[in-house]
Amino acid sequence: xxxxxxxxxxxxxxxxxxxxxxxxxxxxxxxxxxxxxxxxxxxxxxxxxxxxxxxxxxxxxxxxxxxxxxxxxxxxxxxxxxxxxxxxxxxxxxxxxxxxxxxxxxxxxxxxxxxxxxxxxxxxxxxxxxxxxxxxxxxxxxxxxxxxxxxxxxxxxxxxxxxxxxxxxxxxxxxxxxxxxxxxxxxxxxxxxxxxxxxxxxxxxxxxxxxxxxxxxxxxxxxxxxxxxxxxxxxxxxxxxxxxxxxxxxxxxxxxxxxxxxxxxxxxxxxxxxxxxxxxxxxxxxxxxxxxxxxxxxxxxxxxxxxxxxxxxxxxxxxxxxxxxxxxxxxxxxxxxxxxxxxxxxxxxxxxxxxxxxxxxxxxxxxxxxxxxxxxxxxxxxxxxxxxxxxxxxxxxxxxxxxxxxxxxxxxxxxxxxxxxxxxxxxxxxxxxxxxxx
Amino acid sequence: xxxxxxxxxxxxxxxxxxxxxxxxxxxxxxxxxxxxxxxxxxxxxxxxxxxxxxxxxxxxxxxxxxxxxxxxxxxxxxxxxxxxxxxxxxxxxxxxxxxxxxx
Numbered sequence: 001x002x003x004x005x006x007x008x009x010x011x012x013x014x015x016x017x018x019x020x021x022x023x024x025x026x027x028x029x030x031x032x033x034x035x036x037x038x039x040x041x042x043x044x045x046x047x048x049x050x051x052x053x054x055x056x057x058x059x060x061x062x063x064x065x066x067x068x069x070x071x072x073x074x075x076x077x078x079x080x081x082x083x084x085x086x087x088x089x090x091x092x093x094x095x096x097x098x099x100x101x102x103x104x105x106x107x108x109x110x111x112x113x114x115x116x117x118x119x120x121x122x123x124x125x126x127x128x129x130x131x132x133x134x135x136x137x138x139x140x141x142x143x144x145x146x147x148x149x150x151x152x153x154x155x156x157x158x159x160x161x162x163x164x165x166x167x168x169x170x171x172x173x174x175x176x177x178x179x180x181x182x183x184x185x186x187x188x189x190x191x192x193x194x195x196x197x198x199x200x201x202x203x204x205x206x207x208x209x210x211x212x213x214x215x216x217x218x219x220x221x222x223x224x225x226x227x228x229x230x231x232x233x234x235x236x237x238x239x240x241x242x243x244x245x246x247x248x249x250x251x252x253x254x255x256x257x258x259x260x261x262x263x264x265x266x267x268x269x270x271x272x273x274x275x276x277x278x279x280x281x282x283x284x285x286x287x288x289x290x291x292x293x294x295x296x297x298x299x300x301x302x303x304x305x306x307x308x309x310x311x312x313x314x315x316x317x318x319x320x321x322x323x324x325x326x327x328x329x330x331x332x333x334x335x336x337x338x339x340x341x342x343x344x345x346x347x348x349x350x351x352x353x354x355x356x357x358x359x360x361x362x363x364x365x366x367x368x369x370x371x372x373x374x375x376x377x378x379x380x381x382x383x384x385x386x387x388x389x390x391x392x393x394x395x396x397x398x399x400x401x402x403x404x405x406x407x408x409x410x411x412x413x414x415x416x417x418x419x420x421x422x423x424x425x426x427x428x429x430x431x432x433x434x435x436x437x438x
Numbered sequence: 439x440x441x442x443x444x445x446x447x448x449x450x451x452x453x454x455x456x457x458x459x460x461x462x463x464x465x466x467x468x469x470x471x472x473x474x475x476x477x478x479x480x481x482x483x484x485x486x487x488x489x490x491x492x493x494x495x496x497x498x499x500x501x502x503x504x505x506x507x508x509x510x511x512x513x514x515x516x517x518x519x520x521x522x523x524x525x526x527x528x529x530x531x532x533x534x535x536x537x538x539x540x541x
Contacts, residue, residue, distance in 0.1 A: 257449075350521065416518065420454070
């Protein structure tokens with residue numbers, strides 16, 4: 001078997017992910033690069049709203065907290081950082097990183113921003129899955145590896161993107177060391193897809209029958225994933241030696257198939273990948289070898305996420321009951337609300353009991369015994385934001401005119417934000433590398 | 439009868455209005471049981487109690503896995519949900535894991 005050409009780690013799986021695992025990986029000197037996936041589909045929205053208020057804003061608000069402890073160890077060990085925490089404004093986020101590097105005396109650090117994913121100006125040329133009914137807050141195309149590869153070849157220490165495909169953060173930093181074949185690219189994209197959710201590959205959000213369950217202490221210190229890749233795109237996954245985690249066929253398979261829809265055609269901007277022939281071999285207590293990703297063509301269009309502010313608001317209110325008969329009184333309170341708010345269309349109203357049926361609805365099964373507390377939850381959608389107040393008022397009215405002991409109220413009103421998928425011709429989207437002076 | 443969660447593990451995900459469920463069987467025998475019992479029609483009927491949308495089934499025998507993709511299950515995406523709290527759909531796989539199937 002040929003040697004490994006590169007080692008890369010997943011240092012974050014969402015904007016608010018733990019900071020210490022990436023610092024530990026950078027300090028270890030074990031990896032050449034760490035990718036920080038900090039931009040879920042919907043995480044762009046706060047950035048878009050911030051950029052509307054101030055054109056110099058729109059990056060992740062946690063950049064200083066995440067990068068202050070990471071920049072020093074990464075620079076000391078020559079560990080590259082690739083991240084999409086540029087969110088709605090990668091250039092501003094990269095400038096923030098460069099400024100942080102200056103304050104740490106890292107004036108030589110080369111920081112690049114990758115731009116071009118913002119396609120709001122092309123809105124008329126995007127083929128939307130559903131009609132845009134409201135204010136199009138933003139539209140961002142999923143861009144691929146091109147900009148990241150270019151910046152990596154020019155020795156970027158930190159690369160900041162906006163809406164790049166999560167797997168591209170990893171694949172873009174690996175491509176210069178691969179053999180140039182589509183099969184190797186398919187492997188690198190699969191690697192990125194596996195590592196992009198940090199602890200979800202190493203035993204987090206996982207439960208299976210049989211032995212091997214992680215403890216609270218294990219979860220609290222869960223190792224984030226490392227992959228060692230060969231030039232042909234096959235790779236092995238592990239965690240830092242001594243870090244808790246579970247890496248086996250089951251944990252790897254669940255993450256391989258996570259959110260890919262059709263496993264024979266996982267569509268990414270650079271390549272569609274077929275996962276149906278993937279082989280996962282357990283080759284050590286915390287180590288698997290992964291191979292068999294197959295290239296399946298290059299998509300002619302890029303996926304676009306559109307964010308639409310619809311007029312109106314969603315009211316979301318809860319009330320509690322405690323002590324003997326709490327669940328019985330909560331059921332009566334829910335019935336009172338159904339009677340009082342019967343004018344709201346069924347599709348725009350949801351009333352349920354937290355701890356009983358608020359997650360799975362009619363599939364929740366029988367409620368277990370008599371709980372010491374119960375909460376009624378109600379959400380309702382209104383085309384006119386001013387009408388949403390009626391829900392909170394009706395719930396509070398239960399405290400005077402409903403079953404005994406209504407308590408512990410919680411209430412919020414939120415905008416009616418919707419995500420609409422679209423597609424845009426790839427030749428309309430041009431990415432560029434912008435360098436920041438450190 | 440056996441419960442799905444005794445022979446498989448699962449994970450839920452989502453993209454825009456599409457719900458994406460994965461089950462992975464413990465071994466080959468367990469995969470054969472799952473694939474025989476959780477036909478597209480069975481899963482469609484089960485999930486219809488909970489969510490709207492068209493169910494597409496993708497069996498992946500090489501990985502001993504079944505995928506169920508439900509387009510239109512999350513109208514407007516996760517922000518537009520009327521469920522208590524955000525991301526109820528992260529628990530959606532339990533609707534399948536709790537099913538009893540023939541041994």
